[in-house]
Amino acid sequence: MIICGCGYTGLKIAAVYQKRADTLRILQNGLSLLETEIRYASTPLPQALQRVGEKLNRESRVIFTRAADIMQLREGCAVSEAWDAGIKTLSEAVWISAEETSILALFGKGLGNSAKEDQLKNIALAKEQLHMAEKSAAAAREKNKRMWQYMGFCFGTVIVLLLV
Amino acid sequence: MVRLIINKDKLLKGSKSASQEKLGQKSEVKVLKERKMTLGWLSALSPGLRQKLCESSGSRLAEFEEIRLRIGRPLILRLGQTELTIDNDNRLSSELKKGYIISKAELERNLEILSQGSLYAWEDEFKNGYLTIPGGHRVGFVGRGVLDKGVIRTIRDISGFNYRISREVPGCADEVLPYVIENQHVFHTLIISPPQCGKTTLLRDMVCQISDGIEKMGFGGVNVGLVDERSELAGIYEGQPQFHIGLRTDVLDACPKAQGMIMLIRSMSPRVVATDEIGKPEDVEAVYEALQTGVSVLTTIHGSNLEEIKKRPFLRKLLNWQFFERIVLLSRRDGPGTIEAVYDGKTLERMK
Structure with a gap:
């Protein structure tokens, strides 16, 4: 039981690394969808964020849907405040680093308050930064995922041996 | 209407469990959407101004033809040929100079609501100086023009709004x-x-x-x-x-x-x-x-x-x-x- 428990914990930690890289990739997809909404349909943010959220799967969608809900509920709420609430909900669901959170927060500061051209530039910049972050998250995943997968079981085995 | 707004604020502030909150939010979004369809122009004003209008005007809200907001000057409401404002006691008054003064922050909040925080979505409207809000009402605005090769590209530093409330009059074409x-x-x-x-x-x-x-x-x-x-x-x-x-x-x-x-x-x-x-x-x-x-x-x-x-x-x-x-x-x-x-x-x- 000890081996299983420690092994399970190890697998869970390994899954966190996997999920972080996946989230960053899905967020980039989300930003691409938002770019389409802004470029071709000039959709206002509450609807655009809602639509993007609906098209995404997994936990990553919450950043978009939460921000959209807040914008619709609290009329007059600044876009960056709504986006920050979205980031908070996302970081509660998925582990992302402080650096990645700050990329998203900086993107939120420029969201909605300028012309289309500037919005598209802002999205491109955020996508680029998230892409870099995804690369480093992938490297961390490669480095740590296997280690944690084995380490949990090894640690459990050591405890059992010590107990015996 | 006032009750609706107060209830909404209570709902927003109230503490609930996560699942209740989620359910509440969904139904609230629906209610707000319905309100947007019926109240139209009222929901395109900042919450503070909306509350002021509801409290001071009551049933006379339906008679408004124009609402003018000018930075640093009193709020003016036009009902037919009459111009009114809201005084310090939150009552309708014809003494325009003693009316509620519109602040820069108030105008900025209005702009945020009108544009739904999405200035990029209304570029053409900004070029033309007006936009249409739910209910088919038109909001005109003035500010500082930004020119591009002599043509107005957009308007910034918005300094005034004019809400023009349109109404349906079934049968008004009978004579024509x-x-x-x-x-x-x-x-x-x-x-x-x-x-x-x-x-x-x-x-x-x-x-x-x-x-x-x-x-x-x-x-x-x-x-x-x-x-x-x-x-x-x-x-x-x-x-x-x-x-x-x-x-x-x-x-x-x-x-x-x-x-x-x-x-x-x-x-x-x-x-x-x-x-x-x-x-x-x-x-x-x-x-x-x-x-x-x-x-x-x-x-x-x-x-x-x-x-x-x-x-x-x-x-x-x-x-x-x-x-x-x-x-x-x-x-x-x-x-x-x-x-x-x-x-x-x-x-x-x-x-x-």
């Missing part, structure tokens, strides 16, 4: 329609009117009745194509018309009149094409083209009388072609929508 329809044929009609005399309201009711059919005149109703460049005629919000525009009416929303009229004629085979406020040379060209295709054209134009229209070169051209068979002149003499005269467009003889 007998002159416009004869033996199942709708005449090409031009409505001339100064601002705020109800030309959009009249045109909307004409479109609605022509589209639905008029039993007492034995008119069966025909397909109508509506080019609603400013989203005022049908008041489309999220694809749904907010005004009654008739069973057989197809709306091309937020499209330039010239392109829109041609598109509608080609794609939807209307018998009647209607559009509001022609004024640019290309609009006149498009009307000319539409008049050649055999559809009937209903349109409006800014002006006080025929003589004034004749002084504007390209509009004079339109009259000289003598394509319009009926010319309706509106005024505010007995309130908005007073039908001053109806002329035969070819002979310019007065019919009413």
Whole structure:
């Protein structure tokens, strides 16, 4: 039981690394969808964020849907405040680093308050930064995922041996 | 209405479990969407201003025609020819100088709400200086123009808003329609009117009745194509018309009149094409083209009388072609929508 428990914990930690890289990739997809909404349909943010959220799967969608809900509920709420609430909900669901959170927060500061051209530039910049972050998250995943997968079981085995 | 807003605030502030909150949010979004459809212009104001209006005006809210917000100056509400403001005791008052002063922050919050935090989505509207809000009402604004090669690219440092509240007046076209329809044929009609005399309201009711059919005149109703460049005629919000525009009416929303009229004629085979406020040379060209295709054209134009229209070169051209068979002149003499005269467009003889 000890081996299983420690092994399970190890697998869970390994899954966190996997999920972080996946989230960053899905967020980039989300930003691409938002770019389409802004470029071709000039959709206002509450609807655009809602639509993007609906098209995404997994936990990553919450950043978009939460921000959209807040914008619709609290009329007059600044876009960056709504986006920050979205980031908070996302970081509660998925582990992302402080650096990645700050990329998203900086993107939120420029969201909605300028012309289309500037919005598209802002999205491109955020996508680029998230892409870099995804690369480093992938490297961390490669480095740590296997280690944690084995380490949990090894640690459990050591405890059992010590107990015996 | 006040109760609704207070309840909403309570709901927002109230503590709930996560699942309850999620459910509450969903139903609240739905309620708010419904409110947006019915209250229209009220939900396009900042929460503070909205509450002030509700508390001070009560049932008189329905009478407002214009709400003017100017930075550092008092709020002005126009009801017909009367101008009122809200005083320090939160009551309607005619002493404008003692009224509630509009702050810069108040205007900025209004802009945030009006644009839904998405300035990029309203670039064309900013170029034109107005945008349309749920309910088909128009909000005009002024500020500092940003030019690009001598053309206004956008407006920044917004310093004033004018909320123009539009209303439906079913049956307001009853007096005009007998002159416009004869033996199942709708005449090409031009409505001339100064601002705020109800030309959009009249045109909307004409479109609605022509589209639905008029039993007492034995008119069966025909397909109508509506080019609603400013989203005022049908008041489309999220694809749904907010005004009654008739069973057989197809709306091309937020499209330039010239392109829109041609598109509608080609794609939807209307018998009647209607559009509001022609004024640019290309609009006149498009009307000319539409008049050649055999559809009937209903349109409006800014002006006080025929003589004034004749002084504007390209509009004079339109009259000289003598394509319009009926010319309706509106005024505010007995309130908005007073039908001053109806002329035969070819002979310019007065019919009413």
